Every structure is written in structure tokens, then in C-alpha cells.
Amino acid sequence: KIYIPVKEYPGYPFIGLILGPRGNTQKKLERETGARIVIRGKGSVKDGRKGFKGNDPSEDEDLHVLITGDTQEQVDAASKIITELLTPKEDAENEWKRMQLRELALINGTL
Numbered sequence: 001k002i003y004i005p006v007k008e009y010p011g012y013p014f015i016g017l018i019l020g021p022r023g024n025t026q027k028k029l030e031r032e033t034g035a036r037i038v039i040r041g042k043g044s045v046k047d048g049r050k051g052f053k054g055n056d057p058s059e060d061e062d063l064h065v066l067i068t069g070d071t072q073e074q075v076d077a078a079s080k081i082i083t084e085l086l087t088p089k090e091d092a093e094n095e096w097k098r099m100q101l102r103e104l105a106l107i108n109g110t111l
Helices: 015-017 021-033 074-085 096-110
Strands: 036-041 064-068
Touching: 015 021, 015 036, 015 064, 015 074, 015 096, 021 074, 064 074, 064 096
Parallel strands: none
Antiparallel strands: 036 064
16 A cells, blocks of 8 residues: 555646556556556545445545555565656656656547
């Protein structure tokens, strides 16, 4: 469980960086590491989707990324990447964001 520093950096798009365009970054990380990556806690479910999957027992906790895997190596690999994504950077230095914007342009046909 890695906590997302939303209180220290309000307005920084942590969730967007982890999920990526249409959830593709999250899916890619799960494929590459073999670990399951889920965002949980306060603010993890968009308004209007509350009843979507029933009650989440972690919704009273601070926003965090829950990483699970079959082996410790899978969890460690995913944790390393998620920790990097949760380190705020300037847009010019943020390679993840640059890749995601390029991918989104490809999806939308505007590249």
C-alpha cells in the first residue's frame, strides 16, 4: 500500500498518471510487472459511481495505491514504478506524461 500525497500536492494529477489514457498505463504496468494495481481510499471512486461495485471498506482511508501480486518480486517491481509516478515533476521533465499525451493523441487520431 503506497499513499498518494494529495494533501502535499493538491491539484497534481496523480491518479491520471497512474491510470493513463483509458486506463492503458495501469494495464501496461500490470502486464509488465504481473502485479495487480488498484487505486483505493477517499476520492478513488468518481461521484455518481458510488454504487458501482458495492461498498469499498477502504473508502474511509486516505487515497492510496494497493499493489498485490503472486510474488514479492512482482509487488516490488510495481511499487518501484508507482513510487516514481507519485514523485511530482515539472511537465518538461515528466517522461510518463509525455508518453501518455502521445498515446492519447494516437487513440484520438490527432497525432
